[in-house]
Structure formats: C-alpha cells, structure tokens
Amino acid sequence: MPKVGMQPIRRRQLIDATIRTIEAHGFADTTISRISQAAGLSSGIIGHYFGGKNALLEATMRSVLTDLQREMALRLRQAQDPVSRIEAILGANFATEQSTPAICAAWLSFYAQVPHSRQLRRLHRVYVRRLRSNLQHAFTQLLPRAAAEQAAEGMSAMIDGIWVRAALARRSPDNAGAHALADDYLRMLLEHRHADRAPSKNGRPARIY
Amino acid sequence: MPKVGMQPIRRRQLIDATIRTIEAHGFADTTISRISQAAGLSSGIIGHYFGGKNALLEATMRSVLTDLQREMALRLRQAQDPVSRIEAILGANFATEQSTPAICAAWLSFYAQVPHSRQLRRLHRVYVRRLRSNLQHAFTQLLPRAAAEQAAEGMSAMIDGIWVRAALARRSPDNAGAHALADDYLRMLLEHRHADRAPSKNGRPARIY
Amino acid sequence: MPKVGMQPIRRRQLIDATIRTIEAHGFADTTISRISQAAGLSSGIIGHYFGGKNALLEATMRSVLTDLQREMALRLRQAQDPVSRIEAILGANFATEQSTPAICAAWLSFYAQVPHSRQLRRLHRVYVRRLRSNLQHAFTQLLPRAAAEQAAEGMSAMIDGIWVRAALARRSPDNAGAHALADDYLRMLLEHRHADRAPSKNGRPARIY
Amino acid sequence: MPKVGMQPIRRRQLIDATIRTIEAHGFADTTISRISQAAGLSSGIIGHYFGGKNALLEATMRSVLTDLQREMALRLRQAQDPVSRIEAILGANFATEQSTPAICAAWLSFYAQVPHSRQLRRLHRVYVRRLRSNLQHAFTQLLPRAAAEQAAEGMSAMIDGIWVRAALARRSPDNAGAHALADDYLRMLLEHRHADRAPSKNGRPARIY
DNA sequence: CATGAATGAGAGTTCATTCAT
DNA sequence: GATGAATGAACTCTCATTCAT
Numbered sequence: 001m002p003k004v005g006m007q008p009i010r011r012r013q014l015i016d017a018t019i020r021t022i023e024a025h026g027f028a029d030t031t032i033s034r035i036s037q038a039a040g041l042s043s044g045i046i047g048h049y050f051g052g053k054n055a056l057l058e059a060t061m062r063s064v065l066t067d068l069q070r071e072m073a074l075r076l077r078q079a080q081d082p083v084s085r086i087e088a089i090l091g092a093n094f095a096t097e098q099s100t101p102a103i104c105a106a107w108l109s110f111y112a113q114v115p116h117s118r119q120l121r122r123l124h125r126v127y128v129r130r131l132r133s134n135l136q137h138a139f140t141q142l143l144p145r146a147a148a149e150q151a152a153e154g155m156s157a158m159i160d161g162i163w164v165r166a167a168l169a170r171r172s173p174d175n176a177g178a179h180a181l182a183d184d185y186l187r188m189l190l191e192h193r194h195a196d197r198a199p200s201k202n203g204r205p206a207r208i209y
Numbered sequence: 210m211p212k213v214g215m216q217p218i219r220r221r222q223l224i225d226a227t228i229r230t231i232e233a234h235g236f237a238d239t240t241i242s243r244i245s246q247a248a249g250l251s252s253g254i255i256g257h258y259f260g261g262k263n264a265l266l267e268a269t270m271r272s273v274l275t276d277l278q279r280e281m282a283l284r285l286r287q288a289q290d291p292v293s294r295i296e297a298i299l300g301a302n303f304a305t306e307q308s309t310p311a312i313c314a315a316w317l318s319f320y321a322q323v324p325h326s327r328q329l330r331r332l333h334r335v336y337v338r339r340l341r342s343n344l345q346h347a348f349t350q351l352l353p354r355a356a357a358e359q360a361a362e363g364m365s366a367m368i369d370g371i372w373v374r375a376a377l378a379r380r381s382p383d384n385a386g387a388h389a390l391a392d393d394y395l396r397m398l399l400e401h402r403h404a405d406r407a408p409s410k411n412g413r414p415a416r417i418y
Numbered sequence: 419m420p421k422v423g424m425q426p427i428r429r430r431q432l433i434d435a436t437i438r439t440i441e442a443h444g445f446a447d448t449t450i451s452r453i454s455q456a457a458g459l460s461s462g463i464i465g466h467y468f469g470g471k472n473a474l475l476e477a478t479m480r481s482v483l484t485d486l487q488r489e490m491a492l493r494l495r496q497a498q499d500p501v502s503r504i505e506a507i508l509g510a511n512f513a514t515e516q517s518t519p520a521i522c523a524a525w526l527s528f529y530a531q532v533p534h535s536r537q538l539r540r541l542h543r544v545y546v547r548r549l550r551s552n553l554q555h556a557f558t559q560l561l562p563r564a565a566a567e568q569a570a571e572g573m574s575a576m577i578d579g580i581w582v583r584a585a586l587a588r589r590s591p592d593n594a595g596a597h598a599l600a601d602d603y604l605r606m607l608l609e610h611r612h613a614d615r616a617p618s619k620n621g622r623p624a625r626i627y
Numbered sequence: 628m629p630k631v632g633m634q635p636i637r638r639r640q641l642i643d644a645t646i647r648t649i650e651a652h653g654f655a656d657t658t659i660s661r662i663s664q665a666a667g668l669s670s671g672i673i674g675h676y677f678g679g680k681n682a683l684l685e686a687t688m689r690s691v692l693t694d695l696q697r698e699m700a701l702r703l704r705q706a707q708d709p710v711s712r713i714e715a716i717l718g719a720n721f722a723t724e725q726s727t728p729a730i731c732a733a734w735l736s737f738y739a740q741v742p743h744s745r746q747l748r749r750l751h752r753v754y755v756r757r758l759r760s761n762l763q764h765a766f767t768q769l770l771p772r773a774a775a776e777q778a779a780e781g782m783s784a785m786i787d788g789i790w791v792r793a794a795l796a797r798r799s800p801d802n803a804g805a806h807a808l809a810d811d812y813l814r815m816l817l818e819h820r821h822a823d824r825a826p827s828k829n830g831r832p833a834r835i836y
Numbered sequence: 837c838a839t840g841a842a843t844g845a846g847a848g849t850t851c852a853t854t855c856a857t
Numbered sequence: 858g859a860t861g862a863a864t865g866a867a868c869t870c871t872c873a874t875t876c877a878t
Binding site for chain 1: 234235236237238314317318320321322323324325333359362363365366367368369370371373374376377379386387389390393394397398400401
Binding site for chain 5: 633675
C-alpha cells in the first residue's frame with residue numbers, strides 16, 4: 001500500500017509554495033516549475049494533486065480567503081458590542097498570523113486577476129459580500145441606516161487601501177501606523193453619530209457588488 | 210516616400226492598445242500579438258517603436274502616471290486654499306478623462322506588478338511621494354503636524370482603496386458614491402481639527418516609502 | 419515587407435515531412451519535433467501554418483485523398499467504356515506517382531486512426547462513397563444490379579487489402595503481382611456475367627458505409 | 628496470506644482491457660492509466676505483470692494472433708477436403724468468437740504499428756506465412772501451381788481487406804455480406820480451374836513476405 | 837499481491853524576438 | 858515605415874516508470 005494521508009499535506013505544501021512564488025516573482029511569472037521547486041517537489045505533482053496550474057491558483061486564493069473568514073468569524077463570536085465587532089473585523093483583516101507580507105503580495109496579485117477568472121471572481125464576491133454584511137450589521141446599530149451603509153463602504157475601501165499599501169511595501173498591514181489609520185477612521189465615523197449632520201448630499205453610496 | 214513623424218502617433222496607438230488589452234485579458238495574458246492586433250498594426254511594430262514588450266508596458270504605466278500627475282499639477286495650480294487643494298488632488302485622481310474603467314484595470318495590474326519590476330517601482334515611488342507631499346503640504350496648513358501626516362497617509366490609503374474597488378467593479382472611481390467616500394473622509398478629518406483630541410496613541414503613521 | 423507566397427510552399431513541405439515521419443516512426447511516434455526536423459524547419463512553424471499538430475495530420479490525409487481523387491477523376495474522364503472505367507479506378511489507386519511506399523504507410527496509419535477522429539472519419543467517408551459510386555456505376559452497366567453491388571463491394575475490399583499489404587511490405591501497390599490480383603478478380607467478376615449463376619444466397623452485400 | 632495463481636487471471640484481464648482501450652481510444656491514445664482503469668486495477672499492476680506498456684501491447688497482439696491460429700488449426704483438423712479447408716480458414720478468420728468489433732479495431736491498430744516494432748513484425752510475419760502456407764497447400768490440390776499461388780495471394784488480400792473494412796465499420800467480419808464476398812471470390816477462383824485460361828500474363832504474384 | 841504517490845522526460849503549444857523584404 | 862515569416866526557448870500538461878508501503 002502506498003503512503004496514505006499525503007493529500008492534505010501536499011496540498012498545503014503546494015499552496016504555501018504558490019504564495020511564496022507569487023510574492024517572489026509576481027503572478028505573471030509564477031510557473032509550475034517555480035512553484036514545485038519552492039515546494040521541494042517535482043513539477044508533475046501539481047497535476048497530480050490539483051489537476052493543473054489554474055486549479056492550484058484558485059485553491060491558493062480560496063485558502064487565503066477561507067483563513068481570513070474563519071478568523072473573522074472567530075473574532076466576531078468573541079465580540080460583545082457593535083464597536084468591538086468592527087474592531088474584530090479590522091483585527092481579522094490586519095492582525096492575524098495570515099497577514100504576512102507574502103500573503104499580502106499574493107492577495108494583490110489575485111485582486112488584479114479577479115476580473116479575468118470566473119473562479120476568482122466568485123471567491124472574491126463572497127468575501128466582499130460577507131465583509132460588507134458584517135460591517136453594515138454593526139454600523140447599523142450605531143448610525144442611521146444611510147450613514148451606516150456609507151460607513152461600511154468607506155471602511156471596506158479603507159481596508160482594501162491598507163492591504164494594497166502593505167502589499168506594495170512588502171509589509172504586514174498589522175503595524176501600528178497602518179492599523180491606526182483604520183482605527184482613527186472608525187473613531188471619526190462614530191463620533192459623527194451625534195453630530196447634527198445633514199445626510200450626504202450624494203445619498204447612499206453606490207455598491208460595487 | 211516614407212511617412213515621417215509617425216513616432217508619437219504610433220506610440221500613442223500602442224499605449225492605448227496596451228491599456229485596452231490589459232483590461233480585456235489581464236496583465237498575465239497580455240501578449241504582443243494581442244496588443245498589436247488591438248492597435249490594428251503588425252506584431253513587429255512593437256519592437257520597432259519600443260524595443261520590446263517590457264519597454265512598452267513601462268511606457269504605458271509611465272503614460273498613465275504622467276497624465277495623472279499633469280492633471281494633478283493643473284488642478285493644484287487653480288486651487289486657492291488648502292481645502293480646495295486637497296479636493297483638487299481627489300478630483301485629479303477620480304474625475305478626469307483618464308479615470309476610465311480600462312485605465313483603472315490597467316492600474317491595478319500595474320500595482321500587482323510593481324514589486325517585480327525595477328522600472329515600475331521607480332515610477333510608482335515617484336507618484337506616491339508626490340501625492341503624499343501634496344497632501345501633507347495642504348493638511349499641514351489645516352492640522353497639527355502629526356495629525357496632518359496621519360491624514361495624508363489615510364487619504365492616500367483611501368484613494369488606493371477606491372481605485373482598487375473601481376478596478377474590480379470595472380467602473381470609474383468618478384461616481385457619486387465612491388467619490389463621496391473620500392469627500393466624507395476629508396470632512397471628518399477636518400472637523401476634528403478643533404476637536405479636543407489627543408494625538409493618536411500610535412504616534413506617526415509608518416511611511417510606506 | 420516579409421517574404422510572401424511562402425504559405426503554399428511551407429504547407430506542402432510540412433505535409434511531405436509528415437508523410438515521411440509517419441512512414442519512419444508510425445503514427446503514435448510522429449511528433450511535432452520530428453516532423454519539423456524532417457522538413458528542415460523549426461518546431462514553431464507548424465503552429466504558424468496549421469494551428470497545431472492535429473490540423474497538420476488532417477491536412478496531410480486530406481492531401482493524400484485529394485491527390486487520389488483527382489487522379490481518379492482524371493483517368494475516368496479518359497475512359498470510354500465501363501471496363502476501362504474500372505481499370506482506370508484501379509490504376510488511380512495503384513499506379514500513380516502518389517502510390518509510394520511512404521504514402522501507403524501513412525495511409526494505413528490514418529486508417530487505424532479514422533475511428534477516433536471526426537475529421538479523418540469525414541474525409542474517409544467521402545473517399546469510400548466516391549469509390550463505391552464509381553465502381554457501382556461501371557459494374558451496373560456490365561452486371562445485374564445485385565451482382566454489380568456485390569462486385570463493387572468486393573473490389574473495394576480487394577483494393578483495401580492490396581493497399582494494406584503494400585503498406586506492410588513497404589512497397590508500392592503498383593507492381594505486377596499486386597495489381598494483377600485486382601485485374602484477375604475483375605476478369606472473373608466479368609466472366610460470370612453470362613454464367614447461369616443463381617444470385618448469391620446471401621443477397622446484397624452489406625454496405626459498410 | 629498472498630493469493631496465488633493470480634498471474635494468468637491478471638494477464639488476461641489486462642489484455643482484454645488493452646483491446647477495449649485500443650478500440651475506444653485508438654493506439655496512439657492508449658495509456659497505462661486508461662488500460663488499468665478499464666481493467667479495474669491500479670496503474671502499477673502493468674509493470675508488475677508485464678514489465679511495461681510495450682510488453683503488454685505485444686502480449687495483446689500475440690494473444691489475438693494465437694487465438695486466431697489456434698482456431699485455424701482446430702478447424703483445419705476437422706476439414707476433410709481442400710475446399711472445406713479453405714472454408715475453414717475463412718471461417719477461422721471471420722466467424723469466431725474472437726472476431727468481435729473490438730478485436731478488429733485493435734487488429735487494425737496493430738497492423739499500422741507492425742512496421743515500427745520488431746516484436747510485432749515477427750508476430751505478423753508468422754501469421755502471414757502460416758496463412759499463405761495453408762491456403763497454398765489447399766489451392767495447389769485444386770489449381771495449377773501458378774494459379775494456386777495467385778489464388779492464395781488474392782485470398783490473403785481479400786481477407787485483409789475485409790478485416791480492414793470491418794474494423795473501420797466497427798463490425799464483425801462475420802456477417803452475411805462481408806463473408807459472402809470471400810465465398811464468392813473463392814467460388815470464382817475454383818470455377819476457373821476448368822476454364823481454358825492462359826496463365827496470367829503477369830506471371831506469379833509477388834510475395835509480400 | 838497490489839497500490840497509487842512521486843518523478844521527470846518529453847509532448848504540444850504559446851510567444852517575444854529577429855529580420856529580410 | 859511597416860510587415861509577418863521564422864525561430865527556439867519556456868511554458869503547461871501528460872504519462873510510463875519506479876517504489877515504499
């Protein structure tokens with residue numbers, strides 16, 4: 001009987017190698033040969049376990065997103081009030097062991113590829129929707145509906161922006177300065193809740209998804 | 210008799226075709242053949258005018274950035290006060306004829322490629338620095354130094370986030386909803402200038418460049 | 419301006435090289451690399467002129483069949499009576515400049531591949547039908563209908579059998595002995611026309627196509 | 628405890644699976660993986676029992692030929708006179724349980740491969756020689772020597788032709804129409820024995836082997 | 837006895853580049 | 858100034874083989 005139980009181990013090895021390779025060479029120059037070399041395995045192994053390069057790339061992004069969403073769910077479960085729920089979301093996005101520079105770089109590469117792959121688009125859409133849903137739910141308990149929706153959109157954009165800059169700087173978003181941007185933004189959004197503020201003249205923000 | 214003065218015309222044709230091709234197929238699937246076909250020219254022409262594919266890609270991003278910075282400079286020159294200077298920067302980033310969905314998509318592809326190309330890194334660094342410099346200069350006239358720096362960082366991140374989301378949505382950032390996010394963010398940043406607020410406990414934001 | 423008018427030359431070169439390669443190595447071991455080497459060209463050229471290996475293989479069989487049918491049509495036009503029409507068909511199948519050992523070998527390889535390729539099946543079907551139609555038309559003027567159909571089937575089988583044996587022997591079917599088999603068979607079929615012969619107890623032969 | 632005596636069972640399973648696979652996919656697309664899957668066994672088993680793919684292919688053709696020759700020997704032993712001996716040969720070639728469409732298809736694939744494999748060439752040569760020897764022996768008792776040799780060649784070609792057409796039509800050669808062709812041919816050959824016929828002007832047929 | 841994990845050579849294909857015209 | 862024919866390197870994928878279990 002051949003070695004059994006290798007499948008999950010190999011798949012994880014290859015996904016990790018894919019992230020490292022994308023970080024090192026960029027999406028366009030990520031080849032089967034480089035990935036398998038980074039994993040210390042043969043080139044044929046990718047066909048063996050994933051069927052092909054595209055399936056491995058998709059599995060890699062799925063893995064990143066799954067980790068992120070698991071983290072988000074975990075932290076949300078431990079949060080008691082709306083504000084800490086939002087902070088839990090920020091924490092999950094910035095301050096987990098998955099928020100390494102390598103993962104940020106891979107993330108950005110995937111973002112650029114999202115419009116050209118049905119599979120990636122699906123994965124991304126799920127993430128975006130879940131993020132907005134969680135943010136809106138929390139903000140709605142803190143702000144009027146229109147302001148809550150705007151706040152959710154704004155915070156989503158801020159999270160994306162911070163990720164992008166982390167990717168470009170080859171740093172984790174989990175550093176005082178970057179994380180502080182989101183925290184300050186959150187504080188400002190909330191301090192306005194009592195402000196005698198007319199609703200944005202632009203009305204509700206347009207949803208991207 | 211050979212046509213003369215074709216160089217600038219051809220270069221522009223090819224750069225435009227490159228942007229359209231990146232939008233249509235993504236960076237990784239942008240080939241010489243597709244670009245030249247999009248331009249209605251032969252494949253050899255790219256070597257003729259740019260020397261090679263990479264040089265064309267670099268010229269394309271340089272063109273996008275140059276347009277953006279020219280627009281920014283133009284609008285800044287017409288702005289009289291710090292607030293309208295910031296709004297000029299936002300306008301240049303969101304609301305010019307260069308902010309088409311196609312250019313956004315190309316932009317995002319370039320972003321993902323920036324860490325893997327010395328040329329792109331240089332171009333990007335110049336843009337980032339100029340953007341931050343302009344923002345800080347304006348904010349410094351409105352906020353204490355630390356807050357001004359934080360605001361400049363935050364606004365940069367917000368701009369990037371909005372671009373990313375516009376690229377993913379195949380839309381222009383120049384639409385009420387998205388632009389409104391940046392405007393609201395700006396308003397909040399400024400309204401805090403009188404707030405009895407302690408400086409962020411995190412200190413100055415870390416600079417990416 | 420690049421060299422023009424190369425297309426038909428290159429296509430012919432590559433088709434000839436394909437026939438030689440199939441003869442030398444067999445269908446299963448006929449590779450792009452071997453074909454292009456036999457043609458004295460680079461491997462990329464096949465994609466350039468045919469789009470891919472399969473299209474080249476199809477074009478090769480089409481070329482062989484086209485030559486054969488052109489030859490058949492030419493000889494039939496010059497034949498005055500039914501018997502010489504049948505002999506013209508045999509001559510076209512056995513005694514043309516296209517009936518080289520190499521082409522016979524390629525032919526046999528294609529035959530074995532016919533059931534697994536829609537394109538080859540179509541080409542083969544056309545050849546079989548035209549052959550039978552020509553044979554039947556001639557035999558019908560010499561024999562009762564049922565006998566004529568049987569004769570056409572029998573002669574088709576004999577032609578195939580002779581081709582197969584020529585292919586296996588690496589010889590042309592155009593040699594005294596092999597061709598004589600078909601001639602004798604034809605003579606026997608015709609001498610029976612006056613024989614007081616009961617129709618075959620098996621009735622009409624089953625058509626393969 | 629290890630099962631014993633599996634060898635003949637496994638070898639038979641794999642040979643049958645090989646024939647089915649060649650029929651289904653053609654020789655060029657017959658892979659280890661497809662064969663073992665058709666046999667319901669693992670891919671490693673082929674190396675285990677045959678040493679490699681080529682040895683299995685050779686064993687498969689040997690099996691087909693052995694069955695055919697066993698059948699021929701059996702039927703010949705029961706035939707009392709020359710004519711029934713020839714009919715026994717035809718029966719063995721067309722009307723046994725081995726003459727399935729699948730075996731015909733495999734047969735044709737092997738034919739195309741014969742010139743490129745020393746092993747297959749040897750196997751085929753033995754078959755051809757035995758067939759001709761048996762035919763000649765019988766015809767010689769019925770016809771003058773030259774005519775007998777010609778008849779043996781002609782009947783061999785007819786048998787091959789019928790097999791080829793059966794293979795292409797995915798049918799057994801054992802059907803009224805196809806078999807009738809050979810029977811009629813035989814009858815004609817024999818009826819000429821009394822004809823006042825000069826020997827073929829072409830002299831003796833050339834032997835392929 | 838039998839498996840299927842793992843390998844790596846080699847297949848077909850794509851593509852940036854070169855260059856004669 | 859412009860073409861596209863031609864190249865060959867590099868890619869992805871397939872597959873026969875090997876071998877630990």
